[in-house]
Amino acid sequence: MDFLIPNFTDILDILFITLILYCVFLVVKRSTAIEIIISVLLIFIFFFFASIFNLKMILSIFRGLQSYWILVILIIFQNEIKTVVSQLSKNRSFFSIFKSPIKVSNSTILNAVSIFSEKRLGALLVFEKSQRLDNFITSGEVIDSVVSIKLLLTIFNTNTLLHDGAVVIRNNRLYAAKVVLPLSKNEEFARSLGTRHLAGVGITEVSDAFCVIVSEQTGHISFAKNKELTSNISIEELFQLITDETKS
Numbered sequence: 001m002d003f004l005i006p007n008f009t010d011i012l013d014i015l016f017i018t019l020i021l022y023c024v025f026l027v028v029k030r031s032t033a034i035e036i037i038i039s040v041l042l043i044f045i046f047f048f049f050a051s052i053f054n055l056k057m058i059l060s061i062f063r064g065l066q067s068y069w070i071l072v073i074l075i076i077f078q079n080e081i082k083t084v085v086s087q088l089s090k091n092r093s094f095f096s097i098f099k100s101p102i103k104v105s106n107s108t109i110l111n112a113v114s115i116f117s118e119k120r121l122g123a124l125l126v127f128e129k130s131q132r133l134d135n136f137i138t139s140g141e142v143i144d145s146v147v148s149i150k151l152l153l154t155i156f157n158t159n160t161l162l163h164d165g166a167v168v169i170r171n172n173r174l175y176a177a178k179v180v181l182p183l184s185k186n187e188e189f190a191r192s193l194g195t196r197h198l199a200g201v202g203i204t205e206v207s208d209a210f211c212v213i214v215s216e217q218t219g220h221i222s223f224a225k226n227k228e229l230t231s232n233i234s235i236e237e238l239f240q241l242i243t244d245e246t247k248s
Helices: 008-028 033-053 056-076 077-087 092-097 106-119 148-153 187-192 193-208 237-246
Strands: 125-127 142-147 166-170 173-179 210-214 221-225 230-231
Touching: 106 125, 106 148, 106 210, 106 237, 125 193, 125 237, 142 148, 142 230, 148 173, 166 193, 187 193, 193 210, 193 221, 193 230, 221 237, 230 237
Parallel strands: 125 166
Antiparallel strands: 125 210, 142 173, 166 173, 210 221, 221 230
16 A cells, blocks of 8 residues: 555645646736746746656646647737737837836826815826736726816716726826726725725736825825825825826
8 A cells, every 4th residue: 555655756746736726826817917927937947846856747737738838828918918019010119118108297187186186076097107907998988188187177077977987097198087997905995995095006906007096075185006005195295206106
């Protein structure tokens, strides 16, 4: 019955397969870009050590999939590949793909937000950076217009059909309105914030975008970035935060 007792390589084989399955789960779940990259790198590292220790189970799995690696990568990163192809088709410099497109007139945004705050008009402005938000923009209405105070005030007027949702600022233009965003998964936020603020934080949990949020109840201004929310800030503080994000 000795053949039923696992040896060291068998245990290592099982452990590595468990870790690989977890990495695959992260990729399929569509985590953040950095988590996906780390997961893919870890899978290749596991394969490297499997070769060293001759872990037969892992090696057999990799050999069975070796003809499909390119297809798997194309499927996983199809949205990112589409983004690169789309940008190249517009005759932009290759290196501009990696630069932040945010260069919106700060005074226009600040004046509009100041009016929202004074009149207690709920508003949610999302500033797209290097990661495209196409998956979310499809839920709203594409406008692709110059950013102006009158346009922003019209959109977030409660009597218009576009006021419910977020506007997305892309490449110095108001690209879309009435965009539905993912709500934050942070339980602490969920207990204390409303839907608009949860959406503002939520989009920063899945992208590098930043958001400006105005509360309809209090008129308070909030700023969301990198899964964090700074609440009840002044226009002067907002100016500094936006300046830090938009400067080249």
